Amino acid sequence: MESQETAKRPIEEPGDAVAVQDAEPATKRVKLDDAPAPQAQEEPSQPQTETQPQPQTEGDKPKEQRQDDRDKRRGIAPIKAEYLVVPPSQVAKTAEVVDDDAAEGRTAPDAETGAAGKDGKKKRPKGQNKEREFGIFADAQRLCNSVAWTPEFSPRNCKHGDRCNALHDIRKYLKEGRRPDLKVFGGKCPVWETHGKCSSGWRCLFVESHMKEIEHEDGRKELVLTEDPSKIKPETTPSVPPEEESMDARAGVYNVVAPAVKLALSRKKIQHEKSDQYLKWMAKDSELARIHYHKQKDDDDVAKDYAAMYVEPPLKPSEKRRIYFGRETPVLAPLTTQGNLPFRRLCVELGAEITYSEMALGLPLLQGQKADWTLMRAHESEITPPRYTPTGMVDPLYDNSKDLKFGVQITANAPWIAIKSAETLSRYLPHLRVIDLNCGCPIDMVYKSGAGSALLDAPSKLERMIRGMNTVSGEVPVTAKIRMGIRDDRLTAQKLVERLALGAPDIRAVSGAPGCAAVTLHGRTRQQRYTKAADWSYIAECAALVKSFNKTSNSLQDTIREADERTLPNGGRMYFVGNGDCYSHVDYFNHVDNAGVDSVMVGRGAIIKPWIFEEISAGQYLDKSATERLAYVEKFAKYGMEAWGSDELGLNYTRRFLLEFLSFFHRYVPIGLLEYLPPAMNDRPPAYKGRNELETLLASKNYLDWIKISEMFLGPAPPNFKFQPKHKSNAYENIEAEG
């Protein structure tokens, strides 16, 4: 049994396997440049300011030495000698490249198996663990929903009557149906502590902290769940009607769609009036455009044809809510698996100003599938306005109080799916900044279906999607996320950006701009995967083009009939966001200032060091201590239970996603261990030990250590719990083989 103290500060207990020994006061912290031999120290993070000793920056060194350093590095993090596990002379000269395609979900070429090679040596397994299994997390005996949240003597009506094979006896369930209460967090339910009630009811693995037995006048004793009204905030009360109260309804979680809507969607009972009308028109217009396109090769006069035969669409976009991207609004990338609600909540707390859901597939949304609708949920911190302290020209019609941080991302392979999805999302989700269309997803399954990055080679389909989505999405603006192209030898983003800003060249004077409010460009191609650095000079070229298109767009509006500025996103201005390899405030401001992008989107950098947003707002590196980093893990665990529940299912769901998070988080190399700055995300460290045991543990590549970390906050993993890391290189067997 763990004590409360152990649970809260698990690593600082003497005798603990990962105990921090000899915690030192801040004044004695390791100096970055000439640190003594490693010894255990824990203290709050230190900003890297002028007054503190700092690792040398590249600019401080003579040119020859910089070149020498770069030659030496070859993707290896420059760890100071005293932290290396082997002497510097034995450190490999090149580092293994971690391919983040595996994490993004792309089907990698068949992974090597780790079998013995020709030389008899066992090869290191690489690549992706496909078809990962996570075990089934459930109570030994199921408790019926009719009693799961009610006082013992007031069950609801059980829909299944006598045929119900779940338990209805709460006392029996608590004794035999589930494991005993957890002792982490001092046995206190983190959800109840924050919100004054717990949505997991009797199934909560901390239920003893929010239940009591009351004695009635007739002497009968009844078990009841307790609430703390002083902590219940009416404004965060779930929006699902009480009769549908279920594990879906969580305090502080927004965009929860009622089960009845999903059911109606699955039964095709929901009408998409706007889309149907628009799609009918679009079919005719596409045919007209097709004829026009084929004729113009041999007919000079044809440009007039389209204009003469053009019929206005039956409906115009509604007035759009204006959005804003600026230097003060760092953007958290959409991240499948990783970018879940608890993780985004953590990032917002640390300074992310704009967030995106994980990518949902359009068709399953239209079919009412629960998994995809669940991705659309936002935390209350995400539905507040982003920071707004503009320095340049301001849009007089932008109203920051109406803006919010959270946007959703979808992908689709056909215009009708994208358009109907946009109409459905804007109708049922009240808290949406934008609907973003993913045009960069490299995953085979998505690409081969004609969605994601396949749209990069289908510009006219893409344009029709954006135009239609913008028409039916009410006040919600539509945006797109693209890559530089599909293949390295054919970069298409520049043409595509032009098309998104202004429309196809030969018809734009008639039909106007498609209405794309912003484009994010990831500076890689699909083919490139993550092996090469993102191409920021290409991103800068596109940023310059977008600026010129924004001017053209303004003059174009003047010539198009009935162009109504209010219905054009941002009055015709398209924002442009750059993305790729941002790993510090230095990268961030460098890109904003020198590449000319409105803002920068941060992906892997945020998972490896979520405080990158804090660094951006503070404008300096922060050398986070291991204790502080562990506190982020603890927060994730709490936020996970708040979002997914503190019952067996929710807890192990939280554990699974915490482990996914740790599969990136362990890659952080504390800057206090580096010979010199800047740190580079793609640098791999040689084997090293941290400044204390906790720092060493947090750097472990072994997923069994990640499970150990999860147990500090989520209690022991159940015997049937399984976790297969996405990268085979993190598998236990492999680590053992390497000794």
Ligand SMILES: Cc1cc2nc3c(=O)[nH]c(=O)nc-3n(C[C@H](O)[C@H](O)[C@H](O)COP(=O)(O)O)c2cc1C
């Ligand atoms: C684990 C993982 C999941 C991702 N999921 C998505 C996604 O759902 N939608 C998307 O547009 N991009 C996705 N991406 C790509 C990122 O949004 C981003 O474009 C890419 O990681 C480059 O940025 P970075 O160098 O800052 O990581 C994913 C990337 C990773 C590593």
